[in-house]
Amino acid sequence: MRPLLHVDDLKVSFPTRSGLVEAVRGVSFTLGRERLGIVGESGSGKSQTGRAIMGLTPPQARISAARLEFDGIDLLSAPPKLRRSLRGGRIAMVLQDPKYSLNPVMSIGRQIVETLRTHENVSRKVARERALDMLAAVQIRDPARVFDLYPHEVSGGMGQRAMIAMMLVAGPELLIADEPTSALDVTVQLEVLSILDRLVADRGMGLVFVSHDLRLVSSFCDRVLVMYAGKVVEEIAASELGNARHPYTRGLLNCMPTLGTNRHPLPVLDRQPEWRL
Amino acid sequence: MTDVPAAPRSTRAWLLSDRPQSRAQARLGRAYISWLRFASNPLALVGLAILLVLVLVAAFANILAPHSPTAGDLAGAQLLPPLSPGYLLGTDDQGRDILSRLIHGSRLTLTVVLLVAVITAPVGLLVGTVAGYAGGWVDGVLMRITDIFLAFPKLVLALALVAALGPGIENAVIAIAVTSWPPYARMARAETMAVRHSDYIAAVRLMGASPVRVVLRHVMPMCLSSLIVRVTLDMAGIILIAAGLGFLGLGAQPPSPEWGAMIASGRRFILDQWWVATMPGMAILIVSLGFNLVGDGLRDSLDPREAGQ
Amino acid sequence: MSSTTMSESVRAGRPFHVRAWPVAIGVLRFAGVVITTFLGLLAVTFFIGRVIPVDPVLAVLGDRAPASAIERTREAMGLNLPIYQQFFIYVRQALAGDFGTSVLTTHPVMSDIARVFPATIELATLGTLIGTSLGIPLGVLAAVKRGTLLDQLVRIIGLIGYSVPIFWLGLLALLVFYAKLGWVAYPGRIGIAFEYSFTPITGLYLIDALWQGEWEVAVDVFRHIILPAALLGYFSMAYISRMTRSFMLNELGQEYIVAARAKGLSEARIIWFHALRNAAVPLVTVIALSYATLLEGSVLTETVFSWPGLGLYITNSLQNADMNAVLGGTIIIGSTFIGINLLSDLLYRTLDPRTRA
Ligand SMILES: Nc1ncnc2c1ncn2[C@@H]1O[C@H](COP(=O)(O)OP(=O)(O)OP(=O)(O)O)[C@@H](O)[C@H]1O
Numbered sequence: 001m002r003p004l005l006h007v008d009d010l011k012v013s014f015p016t017r018s019g020l021v022e023a024v025r026g027v028s029f030t031l032g033r034e035r036l037g038i039v040g041e042s043g044s045g046k047s048q049t050g051r052a053i054m055g056l057t058p059p060q061a062r063i064s065a066a067r068l069e070f071d072g073i074d075l076l077s078a079p080p081k082l083r084r085s086l087r088g089g090r091i092a093m094v095l096q097d098p099k100y101s102l103n104p105v106m107s108i109g110r111q112i113v114e115t116l117r118t119h120e121n122v123s124r125k126v127a128r129e130r131a132l133d134m135l136a137a138v139q140i141r142d143p144a145r146v147f148d149l150y151p152h153e154v155s156g157g158m159g160q161r162a163m164i165a166m167m168l169v170a171g172p173e174l175l176i177a178d179e180p181t182s183a184l185d186v187t188v189q190l191e192v193l194s195i196l197d198r199l200v201a202d203r204g205m206g207l208v209f210v211s212h213d214l215r216l217v218s219s220f221c222d223r224v225l226v227m228y229a230g231k232v233v234e235e236i237a238a239s240e241l242g243n244a245r246h247p248y249t250r251g252l253l254n255c256m257p258t259l260g261t262n263r264h265p266l267p268v269l270d271r272q273p274e275w276r277l
Numbered sequence: 278m279t280d281v282p283a284a285p286r287s288t289r290a291w292l293l294s295d296r297p298q299s300r301a302q303a304r305l306g307r308a309y310i311s312w313l314r315f316a317s318n319p320l321a322l323v324g325l326a327i328l329l330v331l332v333l334v335a336a337f338a339n340i341l342a343p344h345s346p347t348a349g350d351l352a353g354a355q356l357l358p359p360l361s362p363g364y365l366l367g368t369d370d371q372g373r374d375i376l377s378r379l380i381h382g383s384r385l386t387l388t389v390v391l392l393v394a395v396i397t398a399p400v401g402l403l404v405g406t407v408a409g410y411a412g413g414w415v416d417g418v419l420m421r422i423t424d425i426f427l428a429f430p431k432l433v434l435a436l437a438l439v440a441a442l443g444p445g446i447e448n449a450v451i452a453i454a455v456t457s458w459p460p461y462a463r464m465a466r467a468e469t470m471a472v473r474h475s476d477y478i479a480a481v482r483l484m485g486a487s488p489v490r491v492v493l494r495h496v497m498p499m500c501l502s503s504l505i506v507r508v509t510l511d512m513a514g515i516i517l518i519a520a521g522l523g524f525l526g527l528g529a530q531p532p533s534p535e536w537g538a539m540i541a542s543g544r545r546f547i548l549d550q551w552w553v554a555t556m557p558g559m560a561i562l563i564v565s566l567g568f569n570l571v572g573d574g575l576r577d578s579l580d581p582r583e584a585g586q
Numbered sequence: 587m588s589s590t591t592m593s594e595s596v597r598a599g600r601p602f603h604v605r606a607w608p609v610a611i612g613v614l615r616f617a618g619v620v621i622t623t624f625l626g627l628l629a630v631t632f633f634i635g636r637v638i639p640v641d642p643v644l645a646v647l648g649d650r651a652p653a654s655a656i657e658r659t660r661e662a663m664g665l666n667l668p669i670y671q672q673f674f675i676y677v678r679q680a681l682a683g684d685f686g687t688s689v690l691t692t693h694p695v696m697s698d699i700a701r702v703f704p705a706t707i708e709l710a711t712l713g714t715l716i717g718t719s720l721g722i723p724l725g726v727l728a729a730v731k732r733g734t735l736l737d738q739l740v741r742i743i744g745l746i747g748y749s750v751p752i753f754w755l756g757l758l759a760l761l762v763f764y765a766k767l768g769w770v771a772y773p774g775r776i777g778i779a780f781e782y783s784f785t786p787i788t789g790l791y792l793i794d795a796l797w798q799g800e801w802e803v804a805v806d807v808f809r810h811i812i813l814p815a816a817l818l819g820y821f822s823m824a825y826i827s828r829m830t831r832s833f834m835l836n837e838l839g840q841e842y843i844v845a846a847r848a849k850g851l852s853e854a855r856i857i858w859f860h861a862l863r864n865a866a867v868p869l870v871t872v873i874a875l876s877y878a879t880l881l882e883g884s885v886l887t888e889t890v891f892s893w894p895g896l897g898l899y900i901t902n903s904l905q906n907a908d909m910n911a912v913l914g915g916t917i918i919i920g921s922t923f924i925g926i927n928l929l930s931d932l933l934y935r936t937l938d939p940r941t942r943a
């Protein structure tokens with residue numbers, strides 16, 4: 001099967017007053033219709049990698065890549081208009097916190113319909129039907145009611161489901177989920193994840209799943225990229241995680257508590273300057 | 278000689294030290310950082326220069342003014358245009374030198390602004406901190422009163438007050454002061470509410486400080502920097518209201534060289550002798566621009582959150 | 587007019603802001619706030635009219651009136667009663683629209699005001715329309731093109747608007763556009779040629795003339811109103827553009843804007859629909875305040891342009907120590923302020939779903 005996404009030597013840097021901040025320093029991977037996890041500590045460049053693929057890199061940032069290709073389209077040289085039609089249409093992104101990521105003065109239904117009508121020429125009525133179907137697909141029990149609610153009127157879990165519906169309604173082929181559940185309670189997290197899991201499997205989408213939770217990623221994805229300081233330090237199949245070789249990955253694994261063992265003192269993540277190189 | 282260039286650098290390092298040895302050093306260091314931020318804003322520096330010139334002109338009006346501000350040369354120098362020999366900005370209908378009148382008028386402007394600030398800022402600060410710290414019905418009553426004044430048309434209320442008190446610069450100051458304090462009270466209250474439940478206030482209280490002491494020593498200082506910014510920004514507005522009162526004949530009375538009144542008296546000749554009304558207006562514009570620029574600069578440097586907005 | 591006064595209620599919290607309460611309590615609280623504010627307004631004007639003058643009777647009659655007349659007037663004004671009773675009577679009269687008689691015009695103050703107020707409303711409304719329709723786009727562009735030349739330009743236009751005396755700018759504008767260029771008409775609202783043939787209905791001449799299909803009159807009225815309205819519009823624009831810029835910068839930094847981009851929306855839709863729709867919520871208060879301040883600014887503008895509105899009425903009365911008229915005008919402008927605040931608060935609620943019960 002032809003890969004959906006090629007990323008080769010992706011670099012993102014920000015000129016700031018105190019010098020150049022290199023957020024992403026040469027990330028490479030390819031992705032088919034599979035589930036790829038990206039893990040790493042805060043500030044390791046996970047979000048900037050995802051945003052670079054989406055074309056949401058802030059204008060002041062410098063971005064370069066030997067190859068950044070989606071389904072044969074060279075993203076960096078694509079005209080802005082094409083880029084925009086890909087966003088939300090063929091590549092979608094679910095953001096971390098539904099509380100801030102939904103427009104507070106628009107009803108949930110309108111926001112879903114908006115995505116659909118941006119990418120497909122459908123009548124108002126059909127768009128509404130499809131939005132309601134989509135809400136049902138993210139397991140919202142009473143779609144017609146939720147359709148007219150405002151973001152502040154729904155719970156976090158419901159908001160995140162609405163956001164997933166909003167991003168998936170136009171039927172994208174690739175979904176980038178940037179810590180989609182880290183703002184939610186643990187029980188709600190699992191619910192939302194299982195919905196996401198089902199949708200990805202049913203629709204045969206490619207998924208880039210960003211998280212700092214290695215265990216979550218390994219249970220959810222086929223393959224895992226471990227990032228540190230803007231670079232990929234290890235790429236490994238989720239099932240092989242136990243055999244991870246890089247000390248940073250092992251460090252991340254070690255930090256996870258296991259039942260029945262007494263862990264005193266708590267392990268601290270070891271960081272070596274040479275891993276940055 | 279050799280250590281002269283070194284001295285400022287070490288002072289700078291001392292000021293910018295991130296491990297201050299004393300409270301004074303920390304405080305001075307913070308002030309210095311604010312100043313650096315302020316000084317990196319060219320518009321703010323322009324504003325500061327305007328205000329410095331204003332203060333100097335007001336202080337040395339007697340020396341700087343080439344002519345008397347009140348007695349004119351009725352026979353020989355009536356309504357001379359700008360750049361006439363001896364009269365840089367021209368003369369008015371009484372043959373008085375406009376430049377000299379502007380120079381002396383700066384004293385009136387400065388007096389009004391300072392008096393209003395000295396009256397309103399402490400009143401607003403007191404009302405706001407007491408309301409915010411006491412809470413309950415005290416807060417309710419004080420804020421109700423504040424809101425009533427806040428909902429008033431400021432200029433019209435000042436007009437009515439001056440009409441009742443009689444025209445004159447003192448009454449203008451009173452009228453402006455009565456209408457200017459409520460925003461400060463609102464602001465001080467908001468800041469007080471924000472720090473009231475903080476741990477360090479609780480610590481001070483545990484150590485047995487009386488409410489009066491807590492408010493005076495610990496709450497009020499927290500409100501000062503935003504209060505200073507607000508007062509500076511408001512000074513431009515105060516100047517404009519004072520000038521408006523003067524223009525309507527309710528401020529300083531003739532022959533005193535108040536800028537607003539000068540515009541009013543120049544109004545009659547606006548078609549043929551435009552400079553009589555134009556010059557004092559320029560003076561008002563420049564000075565209130567100065568206050569606005571400095572206020573903006575202060576806000577950006579004291580409160581980086583709002584910087585650039 | 588000071589533009590800083592406009593921003594202060596916004597920065598310091600809106601006067602009528604009441605947090606989300608159950609509806610009935612909310613309405614009651616709201617009514618309570620409005621009523622106390624109105625009573626406060628009356629208390630202040632009462633204080634100014636009856637307490638500050640050494641002798642209100644002399645203020646009305648002048649100091650050469652005979653002693654018998656003074657005594658009669660004192661009783662007629664109810665000055666023998668205790669002060670709270672006087673205030674009670676004052677409130678009752680004010681509610682009935684009775685502000686006494688104007689010494690200058692010899693008419694009841696209320697009927698004078700009813701005659702002149704439409705002129706002020708027309709001027710301030712047109713000014714606000716001009717200021718809003720220019721200020722919002724300018725503020726949005728300044729925020730989007732932050733740090734560019736355009737942003738600087740908007741900032742400078744705004745700063746000058748905050749710093750310039752309105753009456754002086756009005757004089758200069760008259761000098762240039764009326765005396766030198768002859769583009770506009772002056773003084774007043776309407777030319778002498780039409781003054782007696784034209785019968786207004788609403789008192790808003792521009793609307794009346796257009797309604798009646800009197801094109802010549804409409805053009806003449808427009809030539810009269812455009813300069814003072816443009817002047818007020820400039821002040822309103824200075825304020826609105828600055829606040830719009832700051833609200834828009836705030837909105838554009840929010841996460842839902844990233845989400846909107848991720849949906850593939852056009853930049854235009856993101857800016858002019860998503861961000862501006864959110865910025866509109868606080869902007870409503872700003873526009874209302876700007877309108878209120880223009881009403882107040884009319885005192886100076888109308889004097890300069892001989893515009894026969896409430897502002898000119900107040901200043902004329904001031905010059906003649908006609909306190910009934912001055913205080914009546916103050917109460918009307920103050921009440922309009924309260925009404926505008928009320929309206930803007932209601933509008934705020936309908937625009938922001940989070941404040942709806
Ligand atoms: N606008 C910006 N300007 C300057 N530096 C930035 C900017 N945005 C991100 N960075 C820097 O880029 C680096 C990577 O950021 P990124 O958001 O990708 O981290 P992350 O791995 O997603 O972390 P987290 O788990 O906290 O979300 C960080 O060091 C951050 O400081």
Ligand SMILES: [Mg+2]
Pocket residue numbers: 046047048178
């Ligand atoms: Mg991130």
